[in-house]
Amino acid sequence: MNAPPNIDPVPAHSDSDVVHWLTNDTRDERFIDNIFAELCVRLQRAGIPVKRATLHLLIYHPQWLGARIIWADGMREAELARVDYDVRERSEYIGSPANEILDGAAEVRENLERDPSLGRQHAVYDEMRAKGLTDYVAWPLYHTLGKRHIVTFATDRPGGFDDAHIARLLKLLPVLALVSEIRMKNRLARTLLETYVGSHAGELILAGxxxxxxxxxxxxxxxxxxxxxxxxxxxxxxxxxxxxxxxxxxxxxxxxxxxxxxxxxxxxxxxxxxxxxxxxxxxxxxxxxxxxxxxxxxxxxxxxxxxxxxxxxxxxxxxxxxxxxxxxxxxxxxxxxxxxxxxxxxxxxxxxxxxxxxxxxxxxxxxxxxxxxxxxxxxxxxxxxxxxxxxxxxxxxxx
Incomplete structure (x- = not known):
């Protein structure tokens, strides 16, 4: 299990504080799930009412397609789950926000307060409504050469996210993309070495x-x-x-x-x-x-x-x-x-x-x-x- 993030007890009061932290103060943190959990807490302290967030990364590991990182209010550690290669054939993926984003959508936004029959039909939205969430947004997270991953945010604020919240979250995406790509490629390099030469040899090669x-x-x-x-x-x-x-x-x-x-x-x-x-x-x-x-x-x-x-x-x-x-x-x-x-x-x-x-x-x-x-x-x-x-x-x- 990854070590829990060491969250600065001093609240971040502005977007620039969060961007500065993400850009400059995460260099010693190896694991993207820890960074993502701390990011969500800092967003809350900056006045953005994030209640739940996920990060979906396509890894192309020999045994699994990707990883899903889930954070919810009150969690000090994000939950990390592997995603199997056959996920795209299952109901949990078909018609989901991830399906829409990876098929080319620039944004998926769902008002969870309105009549469910008027919105998108997928179990993930029903699950979020059952948890009292009111608004949900998903965006592609672009890595090098246009490779798409996914980040999502949800809130329980009455009326959902306002325009200012959405604008502030969008402002963070390019930095989050860079930070996540570095961690993902470091992990991918380690995984590929472990897969093709073994764990001990891989460690020696990474050490120079x-x-x-x-x-x-x-x-x-x-x-x-x-x-x-x-x-x-x-x-x-x-x-x-x-x-x-x-x-x-x-x-x-x-x-x-x-x-x-x-x-x-x-x-x-x-x-x-x-x-x-x-x-x-x-x-x-x-x-x-x-x-x-x-x-x-x-x-x-x-x-x-x-x-x-x-x-x-x-x-x-x-x-x-x-x-x-x-x-x-x-x-x-x-x-x-x-x-x-x-x-x-x-x-x-x-x-x-x-x-x-x-x-x-x-x-x-x-x-x-x-x-x-x-x-x-x-x-x-x-x-x-x-x-x-x-x-x-x-x-x-x-x-």
Whole structure:
């Protein structure tokens, strides 16, 4: 939860005070919901009878379309809700003020005191009337290149907002647009980095770790997973079905990894590379707990796929532990934040051996040393591993 805004106890007596605060005194506040809540309180102190306000931002996060920030009189913190991609197909959106604004309206104004049958017909207006609100206005909030977001204000003042109130609110919109765009783009940059390179790597990049060749040595448990026979599936199934199969597989594998403290560094076609840094307590045990849950999720996924006639997905997992170089590698203009080193190569070779040895999960002796007293492992002997001089003692995990 975001920290509540630290609202200056000295009332703002004019529009210029509010604009000055919004322009100059919000630079240390990271979260737009906190800024928006304080803005509404300051508007009240400036004599604008705001009782309820909302800010709707289109984020285009991988999982949700946007965010809705709601403030009401008496709240010290605004309420933040995510908006799903399918919202535009639902009744809460169709015919709503947001629908009108995003379809091009320059303003939506509704007198909530008049006979409801004479006004716009949507549940949101009925809800506001039930709360005693008398007037409502919504405007587009323009970000760079004309991208539209939405801000709304409502009052319970008899007679609604007067012309002066509306003019004063309109005066604030360009500044609110700038302030909200900066916060939104900061959050979007962080979200995109977390989505494409992982949370830890994203934090390092935002902190300035962007120079090619920069990096650090990390001791970690390494997990590489790859689908078997995926070429056959991709050649014989429609494209959309293949993508759906892949997404289901990656969900089954990825969610347990994240839940147990691992970080997925990359998806490679139908495979993934994840690490569990040994700086975390019980990192190796956590990796095996993640593998256990991922295997259970894959069983459920294959049962579901079987009901629709889809082929079951088989996979192999190779696990090793060792030092890896963690940092920026690539060309002068295109970098990848990843891990490399013999330990990564070993995990990859073990994944390849899973098919040859008829095991789903293979662990190196180096990794097994961390967990064999707490987990039931099957010793499968010493085996040559391509690229390594000596045979490696291997263990299978069936959890």
């Amino acid at each position: 770790a962007t120079r090619r060749g920069s990096g650090t040595t990390v001791r970690a448990a390494i997990m590489i997973c790859d689908l078997r026979d995926f070429t056959r599936i991709s050649d014989n199934w429609p494209r959309d079905d293949v993508i759906d199969l892949l997404n289901g597989y990656f969900d089954a594998m990825s969610e347990p990894i994240a839940r147990h403290g691992g970080e997925i560094l990359k998806f490679i076609g139908d495979g993934l590379l994840a690490i569990f840094p040994l700086s975390q307590p019980q990192a190796c045990a956590n990796l095996l707990h993640a593998v256990t849950e991922a295997r259970q999720a894959m069983v459920a996924l294959n049962e579901k796929n079987g009901e629709t006639g889809r082929a079951p997905l088989n996979y192999g997992i190779g696990v090793h532990v060792g030092d890896v170089m963690y940092g920026n590698i690539g060309s002068r203009t295109r970098l990848d934040f990843t891990v490399i080193g013999p330990a990564v190569n070993m995990a990859s070779r073990l994944e390849t051996l899973t098919k040859q040895l008829g095991r789903t999960v293979l662990l190196s002796r180096a990794f097994a040393d961390f967990v064999e007293r707490d987990f039931d492992l099957e010793r499968v002997g010493e085996h040559p591993v391509r690229g390594f001089n000596d045979p490696i003692e291997l263990f299978a995990y069936h959890g």
